[in-house]
Amino acid sequence: MAIKNISSKSLPVVNLQPDLRSARGTRIQRGLAIRLLRVVTLILLDIISVSLAWKLAVFYGTPLPSPWTQNTSFLLLIITVEIGVIAVKGLYHPGKHRRNYFGLIQAISLSEVLLLLVAFLYEPETYISRSTFLIFWVLSIAFVCLSRLFIDIAIKIVREKGAARCPVFLIADIEEKEEYIKLIEKEKCYIVQGISDYTCLDRCNREATFEYLREQGIVEAFVSWSAIKNRLYVCWHFHSAGIILQILPQKNEVHHPKSVFSMIGEVPCMRIPAPIITGSDFWVKRCFDLFCSIILLILLSPIYLFIAILIKLDSPGPIFFRQNRIGLHCKKFKMWKFRTMVVNAEKLQAELEAKNEIKDGVLFKLKNDPRITRIGKFLRRYSLDELPQLFNVLLGEMSLVGPRPLPLRDVERFQTMHFIRQEVLPGITGLWQVSGRSDIENFEDGVKLDIAYIENWALWLDMKILLKTVRVVLQKTGAY
Structure with missing residues (x-):
């Protein structure tokens, strides 16, 4: 049975589960x-x-x-x-x-x-x-x-005799499906319960696809390489649905970090197992974020006060700067920072667009930005201006680690493939920031790092990035 494709022109705001890595509630692994x-x-x-x-x-x-x-x-x-x-x-x-x-x-x-x-x-x-x-x-x-x-x-x-077989779902191009059905049925341990083409994994159809798989009690999903090669991050949807993902045929050069290799007939497959209890890791991450943000806010309160006094003495204007940023599922939220620029900085940006140092123009970065105040340069050098974002973490708008939230001006220039960044909670720091910070001049290189973080995410990776962040900040690597 093939599921019906759902078309939608409304992108990119979607009201789905709280995070790509979090199941909608806790589920036990299928089968x-x-x-x-x-x-x-x-x-x-x-x-x-x-x-x-x-x-x-x-x-x-x-x-x-x-x-x-x-x-x-x-x-x-x-x-x-x-x-x-x-x-x-x-x-x-x-x-x-x-x-x-x-x-x-x-x-x-x-x-x-x-x-x-x-x-x-x-x-x-x-x-x-x-x-x-x-x-x-x-x-x-x-x-x-x-x-x-x-x-x-x-x-x-x-x-x-056709009994004791595992219900599976096949996602492949029309010209490939007959070949893959024969391959799967040759194993005599699976029953193909549904078939669809690669469009069922598109952003607009994805939720309906996984709802269908849950209703049908699918234990494993076979997805052709051609259907998933540009969508490897969708493994998180199978992961949080408790469904084992089998990618076939497997190319030698492709390897997902959570995968193990298995054979279906004579074809090597990349098997990405589902956890026994889905969604638990993400909620441990959320509890860790809450605990750390509360402790840090208490410990750093004297530093907050000291920075506030310096900002007031340095230039006229408010202590904090609250800017609209695009967060989870492209929803706007107010991101907190210590003010490091003159009061009318956003209006002056239009005049400075021609001097943008990011090659593809998606982001706006200027090494010697004239809008930055004297104390602002110091705060940016050591990333102290980011400290108030602990309030955003406390409110659940951000995480300690994740892709950095961007202004509306940058997100409006996204291509479709870039929106995967918006399916996880944005972070105060991330893989991009510890891999070069502002020295990365090409937005595509930064997005690759964000996607690598999403695909490889685990609690230990967050810990590693947090430790690297401390080192990068102290060394002032790529900061301006």
Whole structure:
């Protein structure tokens, strides 16, 4: 079933979820219950296999007085070690991982060596007979591998009859869809529940697409490379919907930081898994922003007062400068700064446009801007003029880290591809600012850094950028 395309000429203001990276509410990953059931079943079968192997080894091996053969608590230790090593090796993961019999042999053999080491260190004078050890090792491998083989055969038979298949959605160009449907169906573990072309990922259609996927209970989405090559940031929509994204065919030079590689038939795919609980990372970020902004406002209040006095003594006009900026989903908000320019600075900008040093003209930057006051130069040099934006963070209009909010004059010159910047909360600092600040003379280079931040976003990346910001500010790199 193909979903209906929705056309819209109204751009760019959209009233969607609070941030591209935040789910609309908290969701559990699609298909999680089935995956958990599969893992629990495999673990139970492995426990039964290991227990049976141990009992038979003790029965048929050379009897020796040892707590290992006489105390059932040691059997729990044996099971824990074996299951733990198998889990660490990733052999409970779906697909080829659970069918990795060579990996199972390695994991079981390693666990046997660990158990021998534990036995020697625990009680070196008490022995386990060699025959018991060897029988247990061979039977553990045989029983675990046979139970996996039995599960694989049973699943294959059920899937051959069209049952126990994962519902997926295909997004591809019309000329590619037949080829991809054959490729997906060849795996016999998916059922294609809907098909659409690349336009369903367009900005105006995106919300309707993901609403449809949620209603249909789609677990995985297959998207052709040609449909997503210029839209890699939409992985956040699949991420926050709890849907696993499969990109096929995979080009060798393309690699998303959150991706793992898998095979669909003989075609390599870039698989971007969904989190178990969506939206949680973003709300941790928001709580971090709130906590830090409150603490910083309290600690920096004497500096605020000192700067306010200097501004008043330096030139006539207000202490703070509140300018309309374009924030999340292109909504206007008032951004706070310490005033660093003369009172009529915005009116004078029209006269200075011809001297703009940004090559493509989207932004306005002038190194020796005559509108800047004496104290303003100092404040800008150390980015102290940005401190009042902590109030914007407190109000939820900005984040500590994110793409910088731009004036309306700059956003009006955006091309469609630039608007991805507006789908996340703007920040006081960002990847652009710690990678050169005002020394970046081409707006496109700055946008690439903003998009790189959005695609690679994680809490640790925010921490890294904040630490780099301190260093950049102290070094006065690219500031004017």
